[in-house]
Amino acid sequence: MVNPLNVISSVPARVGSGAEEVIDLARRTDVTVRNVAEYLRYGGLQIDEETSPFDVVASEPVYRLRHYFADEAPPGLPALVLVPPLMMATEVYDVAPASSSVRAVHECGIDVWVVDFGRPEHEVGGLDRTMGDHVLAVSDAVDKVRAATGRDVVLSGYSQGGLFGYQAAAYRRGDGIDSLVTFGAPVDFQSAPLPIPMSMESYASVAEALLGTKVLDHISLPSWFNKAWTRMLDPMATIKFKLNYYLALSDRDKLLPGEQQRQFLENEGWTAWSGPAIREFLQQALVMNRMLSGGLVIGDRTVSLADIDCPIMIAVGEADKEGHPLSVRGIKRAAPRAPVYELTLRSGHFGIVAGAGARKRTWPRVAEWIEWRAGKGDLPAAIVPSDEVTSEVAWTPGDVSNRVRTVVDLGIGTSSTVIRAANSALTTTQAVIRERGSQVPLLNRLDGLQSATEISIGLLLDESAKRNPDGIALMFGDRVIRHRELADRIDAVVKGLISLGVRQGDRVGVMMSARPSSLALVAAISRLGATSVLLRPERDIEKQSTAGGFRWLISDPERVRAEPVPGVQWCVLGGGQNRTLAEHVIDMEQIDPDAVAAPAWYRPNPFRGSDIAFVLFTGDGADTRTRLITNRRWALSALGTASAAALRPEDTMYSRTPLHHPSALLMAVGAAIAAGSRLAFASAPDQDTFWEEVARYGATHVSYTWTSLREIASGPRHPNERESPIRLFVGSGMPHNLWRRVNERFAPARVLEFYASPDGEAILANVTATKIGSVGRPLPGTAEVRVAKLDKQTRQLAYGSDGLARACPPGEPGLLMARSDPRVPSRNLVRGVFAANDSWQLTGDVFTEDSAGDLQLIDPADSLIETADGLVSPTRVQNALGRISSVDVAVAYGVAGGNGDAAGNGDAAGNRDDAAELLVAAVALFPGATLTQWELESTMRRLDRNHRPHTVAVVKKIELSTWARPLTSGLPQEIPMPARGTTIWRLDSDGESYVRAR
Structure with missing residues (x-):
């Protein structure tokens, strides 16, 4: 035919x-x-074009390593390792000969290697891979290429491949990496617009809900979904592209140059994305923004991009929506020590690395960068230091209107459009969103705590291990310890304790630094049903042994004394196994837990609320006393702090406080365990370590005691400080002047000050108040409190003619009383206080309550100084002196030789009170600062006359306790004060002026 x-x-x-x-x-x-x-x-036009040749030089479970043009790469060429993103095939770097990335770089004299993750849906175990698996694969590829070429490599990645490159560089601390080159790799996921038509508030809610399920543990995203999802990000562009293609089907010559790229994007270019990797990406990168704030976990190590210090070149597409320029440029803040350069391109996300435009503009610049790094050329003019980039890419009017309209149509809300204008405000808002409603289970449990409730530190850790075995329990140094690992370690230590002869109800001394072994030991003692006696290492061990009543003392190896303690078996735990110890010491690491049979009486976590969980110490020398902490008391503090601090499992509590200090045990450590949050122990107290570990752990909450934040708040600014993830500083005893400095320097982070009564269940926190010095109000589920009138002669409760106490009006100092259950035996219990048959506990502390109902601690009643003019609060004097800008630390105290007036001449009638003390003070100034007469006088005039110190000494140093409380030891204890090495100011006889002593 x-x-x-x-x-x-x-x-x-x-x-x-x-x-x-x-x-x-x-x-x-x-x-x-x-x-x-x-x-x-x-599915497209047939093309007879070959892909670039490569050899597979290594094949590992997660990846294969391709070496492109291996036969044409002579030794000595600079090596470039390319990493593809998830969801896209490795061939993104070699779509077509005319737009091939690997060919373009090879033609510039670069040795090209590519990490091939394959298609997860076709790989054994591919759909079980995590983000960390990919990062470790990239790190392994760096080792292999470095070994093959004998030189450091340039590590490069597109989109998520760039994120893998960043994390691998941080994981390796830059070892073997000459520089990083990334293309459209987003880092900051909270300051830039999302590539989806949804407000950040709604996105956070959806992501939280999804992460709260186990869905992603069982499903993955297939390739067709990833392709469809990407098209949905810009549906109009997709429709336009398809329409133009169909209209051009009559012109084969016009279609052929871009046909391979089109087929790649339409068909074989997409791969599946495993559920575990999605979960990790949502939680670490998106919800917690850990690429910027730190706290990434790769394998069993903590990682922060702040550890990167090698040069970085970022390729930014000004029309890129998936890797928005604002997000991509976040690497400068995430890696403050790295020199960052930028190549700005007028391109979308895919066009940065593929297409004719990329071959002309992107890859030649990359080759020139590599040559420059190899010392063979100049830095390309198109690549400039990021500080010099003038491009101001933000949402275009079309972006805003389209997204806002879509959001409104979906009924989601548009508040995030305004919120995104300020990054710090956005971060704070997102934190609030994440915390919404999350504290209800904690509050419910807090409200249900009774004396008979089964509760203990061992039980809560057990629950976390069962609920989230692979979740992170503890971080220390570079180590990550997961809940299941910690549970296994605790069980092993329990066996060790049993082998020592420890039984339920026994007391065990603990003298260890804050480290994984100390937490495991305290938890094991609790799980066994014994009691931990937490010693203060700097105090007399024999006195603490006598007061604590323990038969076993377990310490770090470095704390072992040469001589034994009478009546006490010394043991060591942690610190490795190969060591030589004294004969009187048992090495618990040598005990084989599998060889120890559990006795018939052993039942894990037998403690109830009324049982004694911990013994702490107060006082010194002959005044050494014990504080007994019941499980209910510990749980009240732990659950209360967790709820007040809005701690969530993904948060990190960074504890800088010794474990034997109440604020560490009851608040920082307790709160993290109660909330199932990540707990991190500081490895050193210095400022550099602090900021390095805050970034590495992604610390959202930081514990403090007294002046422990002085160096942090007053020292030079650290590079990692700029993008600090800290939301709350949690602790007790912070002086007002330090509090102000912390507020000013670390805003929007704030101080959450707690008070916990030495005995009883009064637990206060300034949850909503922002008043400096306030400890707020009682936490839900804790005891009701009142401030009662104080008898200034006896320092006890003042009773009226009817025999009842009276509550103090706002502003009047009085004794803090905590309502108590009369059926529960307790020290300092008083009945019939405000009404017949009521029962209250004396806390022994003096408080004031303001008109809004917020409480402020003045001083312990026995710390008030008895002068000839009445009782004086040393804390009020210290806080007043702290208002002077030059004062770093201040202490006020009494010395013998009290007189009626400042000059020591007695009262108006000439009488002397030899039992009274003189009020004196000492101040340590900031380096290079001086204290002027005007500053001192104008500040002291704000105080009542009896609170103005007789003498103010400017000293070089004020000693601090191990938990940073200012001490008077080493300061002058008599009048006249010695003048050597000090500047002395004395109050004149007019009670107003200060004169410098000669």
């Missing part, structure tokens, strides 16, 4: 114009029909 189209095509060219149009139409129709048929049959 004769084909009419062939007949038409054979018609002579010399025909009329109308015939020509008919023939041309017929020819175009023929081509179109053929192209459509080919498209329908094969």
